[in-house]
Amino acid sequence: MYAGASPIALLAVKGNITTMNESQVFSSPQSGKQVAALLVASRERIAEKALELQLSASPGVWDRYGEAGRAVGKRDMGYHLDYLVEALRFDSPRLFGAYVRWLGELFPSLNLPDHAVGRTLEALGLSIELVISPESAKLPLALIESSQTAEEAALPGFGEAEPLGQDAAAYLRALLSGDRQGGAALVRALYDGGMSLKSIYLDIFQASQREIGRLWQTGVISVAQEHFCTAATQSVIAGLYPLIFGGRKNGLSLVAASVGGELHELGIRMVADFFELEGWSSYFLGANTPQAAIVAALRDRKAQVLCLSASIATGLAEIESIIGVVRDRFSRAELKIMVGGGPFNVSPGLWSRVGADGYASDAAAAVDEAARLLA
Ligand code: B12
Structure with a gap:
């Protein structure tokens, strides 16, 4: 799909498009959050332009995929951008590095050549520069560049499995x-x-x-x-x-949920079950839980701990948002908030940047961390 798109061809295309967009003026934002907001506001245009760059840089290569291929290409550019946005929002180059590594493992299964990831990111970077202005694009471009260093490539990506027993x-x-x-x-x-x-x-x-x-x-x-x-x-x-259920209770209670938009629920279910095994009363809400439902559950259950899970980075903004909502209603002394899941496992310190009190890498460590937070 991406074969034949050479960097030189992309640069030539960039030259044309820069001229077309010179009139665009954006302010020069300071923080990752501000740049992330700019990217979100221009998501469609950036994805469209990035695809256009790829198509122009490799004429003919895409013809055989037709309109359907174009739609998939644009959708996927949107996904790449989403991960970049989350990495910027939460100041986590590691998050985007892990995503790029994951792409490197995914692309061969789609019969894409080795250089496809690099070319895709190049097109995305150029498109960002053109759509939101070179000044604002500095941070995202630096992130894209750092994601391809050998050091980043050596770190674990998303969803890597240990050898099975x-x-x-x-x-x-x-x-x-x-x-x-x-x-x-x-x-x-x-x-x-x-x-x-x-x-x-x-x-x-x-x-x-x-x-x-x-x-x-x-x-x-x-x-x-x-x-x-x-x-x-x-x-x-x-x-x-x-x-598991029906053992002696320790008087403690927790609410566990995957946030809105997040469809993975097995990891957080396991977390809730480990608490139950330790005598807690667990209230497991499953996947895609609306904020109001989480707040109501915390109140009804008089929970001491809230466990929130995200398996994909696009759930991070929702986690940050619900934590804000919960903090407005419950003091830090009465409720501890823990987070976990794939993005937190690949990006150390991310848990504190979404506003949580604690994090654990798996269900066993989660129970220990809760005990530490309550002590
Ligand atoms: C099953 C599955 C699904 C199912 C989920 C169904 C369900 N009922 O849960 C479905 C089909 C819905 C799904 C969809 C998608 N998935 Co999926 N999915 C998986 C898979 C194979 C297993 C998930 C699982 O059960 N893991 C086992 C649990 C036990 O592990 P865990 O979640 O890490 O949880 C442990 C710890 O992280 C921690 N933990 C977790 N939460 C919390 C919370 C707290 C508070 C604490 C303290 C700890 C903690 O404790 C848990 C237990 O020890 C994973 C692979 C993987 N590596 O996990 C991919 C995976 C997560 N999915 C992936 C993808 C890409 C997707 C989709 C985007 C695919 C698509 N194109 O549509 C969508 C996204 C949907 C969405 N909006 O959420 C990728 C994510 C990669 C990335 N780049 O981020 C993965 C890693 C697969 C892969 N190797 O590529 N998926």
Whole structure:
């Protein structure tokens, strides 16, 4: 799709378009948040222009993809821009670096050549410069450039999976062959054989879900298989609930949710279940939860802790927003707010920049962090 777009061709195209847009005047913003707002306001134009640059730089290459290919190309440019915006908004070059690394793993499965990521970012950078002015574009261009350094490329990206243990591999094999009962039986056998529920969650469910992500990203399994496996694991987890719920309570209560727009819910569900195992009363709201519902739940449950999850960086602004809303209604002394999920795992310190009190990399660490915050 991107083959044939040479940097020289892109520069030539840039020359033409710069002349066309010279009349645009924007102020020169200081902060990442301000530049992010400019990019959001011009999202459509930037995506359109970036695609145009790519098409002009490689004439003929895109013809075979037709209008549908053009629409997909523009949509994807929008996604790249969204990640850049979040990295700017939260002052996290690491976030965009991880995204670019993730693209590098995704593109080969779409049969795109090695240089496709670089060319895509180049077109995006030029387009930003043209649409929002060279002065305002300095920060995003620096971010794009830094995302391609060898140092960034060596850091972990999104969704990287650890090598699977034997049991997790067997569980995943069962699910990928469509055998949900087999997967459930295997988990039951592991439990009866002495594996703790926490190990089952982290070493079997979490490990296999992350591997599923990698298999989807690299084009090995279909979206249907990913959906099936996720649904199957949710039902296997539900089968374990008699072992988890109904134990002694410690009088503490938490609300756990994925924020609006965020459809991933298994990670935050696991977090809620680990609290439950430690005697907390958990109130798990699932995916895509509206702000008002979170506030109401906190009030009804008299919760001491709120756990918010984001698996994709585009949920970060919503996390920051709901934290602001909650802070207006509950004092820091009465409620602690914790965040977690993929973006927080790849970008150290991001948790504090969205306004949270704490963060943990997995469900086990989440319970410890809550205890530390309440102590
Ligand atoms: C299943 C899945 C989906 C399902 C989710 C269904 C569901 N009911 O949950 C569906 C199909 C909806 C989905 C959609 C998408 N997905 Co998806 N998905 C996954 C997958 C394969 C598994 C998620 C999961 O269950 N993980 C297992 C849990 C246990 O891990 P976890 O979430 O990290 O949670 C642990 C910790 O992070 C931490 N934690 C999590 N939350 C919190 C909160 C607090 C407070 C604390 C303290 C800790 C904490 O504790 C958890 C337990 O230990 C992941 C792969 C992966 N690596 O996770 C991709 C993945 C997250 N998805 C990905 C993508 C790209 C998407 C889509 C954009 C795809 C698309 N083009 O539409 C959409 C986005 C939808 C949206 N708006 O949210 C990418 C994200 C990469 C990136 N660049 O950001 C991943 C990484 C896949 C990949 N390898 O490429 N997805």
